[in-house]
Amino acid sequence: MKPDSGLDAMLKVVEIFQSVQGEGANTGKSAVFVRLSHCNRNCWFCDTDWSVGTDMTVAEVLVEVNSLSDPEDYPHNLLIWTGGEPTLQLTDEVLEHFSGFYNCIETNGSNPVPTRIQYISCSPKVSPDILKKNFKHVNEFRYPVGVGETLPEISDLPQADNYFISPLFVGEEKKRFEISAENVEFCIEYVKKHPQWRLSLQTHKFLNIR
Numbered sequence: 001m002k003p004d005s006g007l008d009a010m011l012k013v014v015e016i017f018q019s020v021q022g023e024g025a026n027t028g029k030s031a032v033f034v035r036l037s038h039c040n041r042n043c044w045f046c047d048t049d050w051s052v053g054t055d056m057t058v059a060e061v062l063v064e065v066n067s068l069s070d071p072e073d074y075p076h077n078l079l080i081w082t083g084g085e086p087t088l089q090l091t092d093e094v095l096e097h098f099s100g101f102y103n104c105i106e107t108n109g110s111n112p113v114p115t116r117i118q119y120i121s122c123s124p125k126v127s128p129d130i131l132k133k134n135f136k137h138v139n140e141f142r143y144p145v146g147v148g149e150t151l152p153e154i155s156d157l158p159q160a161d162n163y164f165i166s167p168l169f170v171g172e173e174k175k176r177f178e179i180s181a182e183n184v185e186f187c188i189e190y191v192k193k194h195p196q197w198r199l200s201l202q203t204h205k206f207l208n209i210r
Ligand code: SF4
Pocket: 039, 040, 041, 042, 043, 045, 046, 047, 048, 050, 083, 084, 085, 108, 125
């Protein structure tokens, strides 16, 4: 259920932390991350336990985010709403309280995103038809790809500034994942043949950072 508007509205939160964005066009940028609980998919390669979390008011989330992002020291104020699937909880009423930040979302594409979101990073777990219904434009698509997988035609996707593929890491569900040399090679060969796609490595996994 979506929360009520206002600072006393509740969000279920897995974690709030500052780190460096590890993938996509914002790779290397300092950011504060709010990881929200819940997801509407159950991907075998998911590396996040989104079933856990703490109930926090929007006011409590704001205090924690502010403590990690002094506007004088961090003028970009990149705030990344991630999950799980953040659209299950995040609303424009919530985002109104974070208007001092550059609000980004990492979504699986199954729902439209709030209009106050300024940067959409979509790692699709739904068909291109659903993506077209939910989005006119996204800033980046990031498809996780393993050997032999077929990607959609770019012409079948909503318009995007960047189309990335990321080699799937392999491992036990919800456990530490390892890079797969086969998946890396497959992605490199794919990009060579389809230069509209770009390679995006999940550098945070190589660096073992959040
Ligand atoms: S959509 Fe993302 S968060 Fe949800 S199960 Fe799949 S990989 Fe995990």
